[in-house]
Each structure stands twice: as structure tokens, then as C-alpha cells.
Amino acid sequence: MNMTYRPDANSRKAQRYSRVAILLHWAIALLILSMIPMGWWMVRAINSPDSQQTAYQAFQLHKSIGFAILALTVLRIVWRLTHRPPPLPANMKGWEVFLAHATHMTFYAFMLAMPLTGWLYVSSGWAIATDKPLEVATSWFGLFTIPHLPGLEANRSVAFGAMGAHAWMAYGGAVLIALHVAAALKHHVIERDGVLAQMLPFFKQRAEKTLDKPAGAVSALAGFAALAVLALAGIEANRPAPLSQAALQAMEPAAEDxxxxxxxxxxxxxxxxxxxxxxxxxxxxxxxxxxxxxxxxxxxxxxxxxxxxxxxxxxxxxxxxxxxxxxxxxxxxxxxxxxxxxxxxxxxxxxxxxxxxxxxxxxxxxxxxxxxxxxxxxxxxxxxxxxxxxxxxxxxxxxxxxxxxxxxxxxxxxxxxxxxxxxxxxxxxxxxxxxxxxxxxxxxxxxxxxxxx
Structure with a gap:
């Protein structure tokens, strides 16, 4: 990798992300942090009569937050494409730069893929917890109804595949968040290079030499590929067993016309x-x-x-x-x-x-x-x-x-x-x-x- 440090008048100027980027970053981060424990709890609580109603409400909140993350992520990507982020510290090694860019690309893919697979699941009209059809509308925080994706009614295969990918990516996302936090703390505590201060306005930032190197296609593809492997593994691991003939007959809907x-x-x-x-x-x-x-x-x-x-x-x-x-x-x-x-x-x-x-x-x-x-x-x-x-x-x-x-x-x-x-x-x-x-x-x-x- 050819990474060159270009000494110019701005090379030692302290730089931060824009206020909009910072706001979007922390808003999405807080929403994601609320989603992971909520998701793990509600898929278990929904099967208990004592917690079924609370879990039902949690599912509706989970869906609303998911669509909020999707919308904010799209806005974040548009902002990122039109506003250049601050450069990385010049003392970062080549592999560190590669991993930093790959991690960021994986995060963007994760923030898009998670709500989209959730949308696929609710649109399928099938509850994998009971392995039965279940059609539930999606209301965004009670303000308006979000339509289901068309052509997926009572689609068992889509339901199991979407939820398998969703669950495995959630575990991957938890690992990704832990690595991201660890890297940020390393930069702040060990390297003391001001990277964490770029996203925390109340942290004092020192002027540092910077490496003006944009994300490459290889690092982006590596991040996308890592998430795709997780999603495919989840789909494969969550393949359902065929329904019995008796179960199929029991769920045969009466023709409404x-x-x-x-x-x-x-x-x-x-x-x-x-x-x-x-x-x-x-x-x-x-x-x-x-x-x-x-x-x-x-x-x-x-x-x-x-x-x-x-x-x-x-x-x-x-x-x-x-x-x-x-x-x-x-x-x-x-x-x-x-x-x-x-x-x-x-x-x-x-x-x-x-x-x-x-x-x-x-x-x-x-x-x-x-x-x-x-x-x-x-x-x-x-x-x-x-x-x-x-x-x-x-x-x-x-x-x-x-x-x-x-x-x-x-x-x-x-x-x-x-x-x-x-x-x-x-x-x-x-x-x-x-x-x-x-x-x-x-x-x-x-x-x-x-x-x-």
C-alpha cells in the first residue's frame, strides 16, 4: 500500500467530524445499543404467557427503532459521500489503516442489512417462534403504517432465512462494536493521537500529523464480504425442517372469494x-x-x-x-x-x-x-x-x-x-x-x- 504523508499548511491542524456527522453517529449508536439486548430478550419472552404482552410491545418498538436506524443510516451515508471525514493519524501502520476503513465499511453495511432483514422477516407473515403464519402490521412509533414488502405473504422460507441472517449479523455486530470501542480507547489511552476526540466534541484535541488516505475499494469489499459471510451462515444454520402434511392442511386458509x-x-x-x-x-x-x-x-x-x-x-x-x-x-x-x-x-x-x-x-x-x-x-x-x-x-x-x-x-x-x-x-x-x-x-x-x- 502506498500511503504518503503530505506536509502542507493544514497537516497539523486539529480536525473533527462535522456536527451533523457527530449527531448522526451517536444517535445511531445509541439506537443500536438499545436494540441488541431488546432483541435477545423479546424472542424468548414472547413464548411465555406472563411476558407475552410486554414482548409484543417490545417487538413493535424494535421494529420502529429498526426503521429509524435505516433512515438515519441512509442520511449518514449521503452526508459521508458529500463531506470528507477528518484524516487518520500519520503514525498508523498500513494494516491498521486497512482495518479501520474495513471496519467502517462493515458498519455501514451492518446498519443497512440489519433493518432490511428485519423488514423481510415481518413482511414474510410467518412467526418462526411458533412456526406458524402470523401477519402483524408495522406501525412506526404509532404515527403511520409501514407497508410490508410485496409478494412475501406466509413465506416460511423467507422468514427463517431472514431471521437467521438477522440473528447471526446481530452477534457479529456485537463483536464489531466491541472491537470499535477497543480501537477508539487504544487511540485515546495508548496512542494519544486525538482520534477519539474527532467524534467527541468535549474532548480536547491536539494537533497531529495526519495521513490523508481515503478508503480503498479493497478494504470496503473486505468489510462487505465479512458481513455477507455471516448472513449466509445464518441463513444456512436456520434452514427449517419441512412441515408435515398434517401441519400444512391445518394451516390451509379458506379462500376469501x-x-x-x-x-x-x-x-x-x-x-x-x-x-x-x-x-x-x-x-x-x-x-x-x-x-x-x-x-x-x-x-x-x-x-x-x-x-x-x-x-x-x-x-x-x-x-x-x-x-x-x-x-x-x-x-x-x-x-x-x-x-x-x-x-x-x-x-x-x-x-x-x-x-x-x-x-x-x-x-x-x-x-x-x-x-x-x-x-x-x-x-x-x-x-x-x-x-x-x-x-x-x-x-x-x-x-x-x-x-x-x-x-x-x-x-x-x-x-x-x-x-x-x-x-x-x-x-x-x-x-x-x-x-x-x-x-x-x-x-x-x-x-x-x-x-x-
Whole structure:
């Protein structure tokens, strides 16, 4: 290697990295240092019921920090390409210069490869901890959803390969950080050449002779190759065993565009016997009611990762014609925009709109249409109808109470709906290991009777 020291007017001038470079360096460093112990803990804690919910939250934080590292790294590379770093000390040996440049290049590759392999993993829709499909949305610190990489849905091979590379590079990254810190301390304590002060503004820096030698292609390739070997080793070591035929059949998802069919009846979904007064085919004469949306709601609740959750639909409408004295002409149609489901957890909300749940892009509406009403005595009633979700009709019986005062009405109803009957999340969570199989639904409606024409 031909490294020449060029004595010029600036050769003994103390030099530091720019403020932007220093800020980016330490911001990325602190984020990476938080990620390694978090990652090691959460992959073990996610399988324990006592820590599952905390681990779930840690996974979401881990993903958000990973994307922050990716964005900051891209910015750091752009800044590095447009702003020359300070030169190395002139007393460094050739092999030390080579290793310094190779280490820096490896760090850049590491900071790009780690979040990218993590992105591949979450996009694959497969949990290697349980070796089952699991589709979870990615919300960046709860501010916005980051889309999955396309074409990787329920891809087991990609999941295992990406996580193998991710894990092995994490171990390599820990070693790389230790070597980097050791080298910085060597320069500061033993060599006393001011290298550490270049990145620490509060350290006093001495003017030193410098070696103005940019990073070479060979050192860069060496750094990239070292990381690539680690990634390939992780992929090879994490190759999964083939799934059994029974496991494949158990995880076979139902086709969402299949011909409409009634779901298997269950205790909370089966229609009541034919005691209800059937609605006539035409000529409904029951008065129309206008909903007060500010006082009305459709809410749902259940458990997720061992913790109770509550949600609501923010966008829905109803066409109601009801007369307790004339149930035969009473009818109602309620249309719910599934994309409006809110739980207060951006990751849950992002997952709900996905394919195996509501698939809101393809099936934006869930529609409940009554087929008849019956009185249970006093203010208690029951509405029989059909809930159509993802083009599949499911018979539903909704018990409710109704209080009417003059031209105003207050209704409250509740029921349980089965995820299995509605085919919600049954591909990734058929055994309800994550989300409760039964979901409670509560409906509250305040309405005003429309004026007669």
C-alpha cells in the first residue's frame, strides 16, 4: 500500500467530524445499543404467557427503532459521500489503516442489512417462534403504517432465512462494536493521537500529523464480504425442517372469494327458531328512525396476547324502520366500514385491515340485514338477521333492549361473534393463541323518529 504523508499548511491542524456527522453517529449508536439486548430478550419472552404482552410491545418498538436506524443510516451515508471525514493519524501502520476503513465499511453495511432483514422477516407473515403464519402490521412509533414488502405473504422460507441472517449479523455486530470501542480507547489511552476526540466534541484535541488516505475499494469489499459471510451462515444454520402434511392442511386458509355459504352454527350465532315475525318482501310501513351518531356506537372487545382490548368502528350507517306495534313491517340494515376499526393500538389497527382479517381493501363493508324481529316482553326484543363479511353470510341473533319516549328511542344490544365462523385471523391464529376466538360486540343507538311525509 502506498500511503504518503503530505506536509502542507493544514497537516497539523486539529480536525473533527462535522456536527451533523457527530449527531448522526451517536444517535445511531445509541439506537443500536438499545436494540441488541431488546432483541435477545423479546424472542424468548414472547413464548411465555406472563411476558407475552410486554414482548409484543417490545417487538413493535424494535421494529420502529429498526426503521429509524435505516433512515438515519441512509442520511449518514449521503452526508459521508458529500463531506470528507477528518484524516487518520500519520503514525498508523498500513494494516491498521486497512482495518479501520474495513471496519467502517462493515458498519455501514451492518446498519443497512440489519433493518432490511428485519423488514423481510415481518413482511414474510410467518412467526418462526411458533412456526406458524402470523401477519402483524408495522406501525412506526404509532404515527403511520409501514407497508410490508410485496409478494412475501406466509413465506416460511423467507422468514427463517431472514431471521437467521438477522440473528447471526446481530452477534457479529456485537463483536464489531466491541472491537470499535477497543480501537477508539487504544487511540485515546495508548496512542494519544486525538482520534477519539474527532467524534467527541468535549474532548480536547491536539494537533497531529495526519495521513490523508481515503478508503480503498479493497478494504470496503473486505468489510462487505465479512458481513455477507455471516448472513449466509445464518441463513444456512436456520434452514427449517419441512412441515408435515398434517401441519400444512391445518394451516390451509379458506379462500376469501369462495361462493357465499353459511357458517357452521354456534351457540351465539345460530338463528333462533321461527318465532320471529318475518319481514314482508316489500311495502314496509314502519316509521323511519334517524341515528344520532354522537350518542351511538358499535364497540368490540376481546383479548390479545393475554391482555384485554377494546375497540370501535368510527364509520358506520344504518337504515332503520321500526315499530314495536308492527314488527312485521320493521327492518334494519347496518353498514360498517371495516377500515374504520380503532383499538388505540396502531399495530392492531393495521393488522385488522389486512387480508386474513377484514381485508378492507377488497371487502370494505360489513353488512347486517335483519330478517325479522320478535318481542321478548317489556322492553326486550330480538333481531334475527344475516351478517355478511367478506362476501360470506353468517346468521346472527341480536338481543337488545329498547326504550322509547315520544319521538326518541334508546337501544342497547350485545352479542358474541366467533372469529372461526367469520373467518377472521384463522390462518395465523386458529387456536386463539394470540386473539380470543370469541369477540364481544356492544351496540348502542340513540335515534329520532323521522317526521311523517
Amino acid at each position: 369462495a361462493a357465499p355459504q353459511a357458517a357452521a352454527p354456534g351457540p351465539t350465532l345460530a338463528p333462533a327458531q321461527s318465532n320471529a315475525t318475518p319481514a314482508p318482501a316489500s311495502g314496509a310501513t314502519a316509521p323511519t328512525w334517524t341515528i344520532d351518531k354522537a350518542k351511538s356506537s358499535i364497540a368490540f372487545s376481546g383479548t390479545h396476547a393475554g391482555k384485554a382490548f377494546q375497540g370501535r368502528f368510527e364509520d358506520w350507517s344504518a337504515d332503520i324502520h321500526f315499530d314495536p306495534a308492527n314488527l312485521a313491517t320493521s327492518r334494519a340494515v347496518v353498514t360498517v366500514k371495516t377500515l374504520s376499526a380503532k383499538t388505540g393500538d396502531p399495530t392492531q389497527e393495521g393488522s385488522l385491515k389486512n387480508g386474513e382479517w377484514f381485508n378492507s381493501a377488497r371487502f370494505p363493508d360489513a353488512v347486517f340485514t335483519t330478517t325479522g324481529f320478535k318481542s321478548l316482553g317489556g322492553e326486550r326484543y330480538e333481531a334475527e338477521g344475516t351478517l355478511t363479511l367478506k362476501n360470506k353470510p353468517v346468521p346472527v341473533t341480536l338481543p337488545f333492549t329498547l326504550t322509547m319516549t315520544g319521538g326518541k328511542a334508546h337501544m342497547e344490544g350485545s352479542l358474541q361473534l366467533s372469529r372461526e365462523a367469520l373467518n377472521l385471523g384463522m390462518f395465523s391464529d386458529p387456536a386463539a393463541e394470540w386473539v380470543s376466538k370469541m369477540i364481544d360486540v356492544k351496540i348502542t343507538v340513540d335515534a329520532d323518529k323521522a317526521a311523517s311525509p
